[in-house]
Amino acid sequence: MKTYLNTLLLSVALISFTYCNATHNRTDTDLTATENVVNKSNKQYIKVALLLDTSNSMDGLIDQAKAQLWDIVNELSYAKCNGHKPQLQIALYEYGNDNLNAAEGYIRQVLSFSEDLDEISKELFSLTTKGGNEFCGQVIQTALNQLKWGDNPDDLKLIFIAGNEPFTQGKINYQAASTNAKEKDVTINTIFCGDYRQGVSMLWQDGARLTNGDYMAINHNSATVHIASPYDDIILGLNEKLNSTYVIYGQVGRQKLELQAEQDENASSYSKANAVSRTVSKSSHLYKNTSWDLVDAEAETGFKYEALKQDLLPKNLKGKSETEIKAYITKKRHEREAIQKEIQALNTKRKKHIQEHKKQSANGLENAMTQAIKEQAKRKKYTWN
Known part of the structure; x- marks a missing residue:
């Protein structure tokens, strides 16, 4: 699981957490001096929605996200678009957990788009697993409906969904959700936790193909490899x-x-x-x-x-x-x-x-996400220092 969460946060990796979300849970007087100081209209964003399966078998995935968040953030910090450094917003959803509301498809928005990296880390560490029923199409559609994706053509808007059950489960067809994603200029990337060919047969690859996203398969139970340095x-x-x-x-x-x-x-x-x-x-x-x-x-x-x-x-x-x-x-x-x-x-x-x-076997989640983000960013003329 540790390997997955380092990868995840870059794609992770993360919230219509614009400035008002950044001031969440404050009193009305706390930030009088900094109220309305952020004009985001001219800023560019990398927006990443992480949709994580938190059913019983996914402890390793969650662990990887926790362990790999900061490496993902660091890689994204080197991005540039039109000579400017874009900001990063991350949203977090969990799905497939029996502790969640069945009427809502066992889906919970953990965080809306946010730039508050400490808050994102906190919520990742709060996730637990149980159950369940994993409805990929529904969680994708929920994220498309609930989050403020914006209409800036220079923004890089990505969904990363990770899990290990058939992509077809649930009442909302993933193909319909993909059509809605294309309308919002959102690219869906799928991460199957298990054998690559099994993920293909369960239509995880097709779920990515429909928006020209990337399909990846990782061993979510492998440990994150941390390399020490003299510094x-x-x-x-x-x-x-x-x-x-x-x-x-x-x-x-x-x-x-x-x-x-x-x-x-x-x-x-x-x-x-x-x-x-x-x-x-x-x-x-x-x-x-x-x-x-x-x-x-x-x-x-x-x-x-x-x-x-x-x-x-x-x-x-x-x-x-x-x-x-x-x-x-x-x-x-x-x-x-x-x-x-x-x-x-x-x-x-x-x-x-x-x-x-570095050994040949790179961290699965982190490596998968960063490679996907870089390739898709090229379509919008993003570069990396």
Whole structure:
């Protein structure tokens, strides 16, 4: 399962989690200063909806997604379109679990499109398996209906569905769902957890073919392979310094800082190398926390220092003047940029070391997803650094 979840998050890999989702569960006063600061109309997105089978046999798949999320995110961070770096949004669905509502096809939207990588990690770690009845056509159609895919022709819009039962189960025909996906410019990629030829006979390949997506088969029960490098300890030490640059705002800020630490720990629970991959993700442009961190929020168009509420500032900034607050945030920004630059430089060396020591059997889910995304991105003139 560990091998699958590293792959998954790149295709994973992840939410009409536009800015309003990023401010989910906050009080009305928490982000007054950063309200409406993000104008996304001109931004490009890689939108990935992950549809994961959470029936009894899928523990390995879920485990891979957890273990491989950050490697997927890191690979996507190198994408460019028309000279710009697109943002990443990930949505997460589970299906085929007997704990879910039968009337809704044993399907649950875990997260709408979101850019909050910590929240995505948290929800992945919350998934459990039981049951069940896997209705591929219905979960695809549900994701098409519920998510805000948008109409920007430069956005890369992808569905990755993973499971191991016949693709034809359920009351909604997968061919009809595929027709709707094409209308929304969404590409469906299928990942069969088992033998390649068996997946073909169960029509998983046909499910991908109809939208010019990729069909892949993986061993979802194989363990994720993490390769250590001589740079890991240094990068992990920099992660602690990086965490110290966050300047929280309001109650949500305190909660989100705790969530950040929790996801650091979740990544570490798989291996040191996985924790390093998460740290690298945190040093990329895809890891942004404008809803609760004043350093990220201040960089957004529309931010106003005079709108900050004193009672929502962290203790060390309460009672400070606007000039003093600005100087402190600027100082933290410079610290963060220097740390991120150092992490990226070390990661370049780390990647070279991993490539030199990588065995022939690459991580199934991660490798499958990243290859699919890159090939499909070429159709929209995306490039990779």
